[in-house]
Amino acid sequence: MLVLAAAVGYTAFVAWQRNTGSPLMDVRLLARRPVATGAFLIAMATALMIAVFFLGTFYLQHARTYGALRTGLLFLPVADVGPGGRTGSTCVEEPVMSQEQWPEVGAPLRVVPGTASCGARTSEH
Known part of the structure; x- marks a missing residue:
């Protein structure tokens, strides 16, 4: 259950960072x-x-x-x-x-x- 919650949280963070005007980090770096x-x-x-x-x-x-x-x-x-x-x-x-x-x-x-x-x-x- 916690792993699923973490995966949802990470996915939401990536989506937020890709769509914001001034992201905290470039999530492409993680790839x-x-x-x-x-x-x-x-x-x-x-x-x-x-x-x-x-x-x-x-x-x-x-x-x-x-x-x-x-x-x-x-x-x-x-x-x-x-x-x-x-x-x-x-x-x-x-x-x-x-x-x-x-x-x-x-x-x-x-x-x-x-x-x-x-x-x-x-x-x-």
Whole structure:
């Protein structure tokens, strides 16, 4: 039902933007291949991240019978490193390891420490 409402809303927005004298944006931009590909990839990354957090907490709390606190602590490395692509909190203004401190290291290599610590913590048993 919500997907249908969203589709109707997007269709109404596009129709309004095409017929107004001063549109907020040129909706033809969304049909360009790089823009459409980027939007699709962002949507998939968001869906995967939500799925990992939801299914991961479900697995840890129900299959492994961990409590809420332990499950939350196990997800700290993912929340800390994953979205920001760096080691250091994404909620703090100054990260522990900034791009200036790791200029020659690409983003994938900066994510490895957090991913490894998360994997090590979840495979304790």
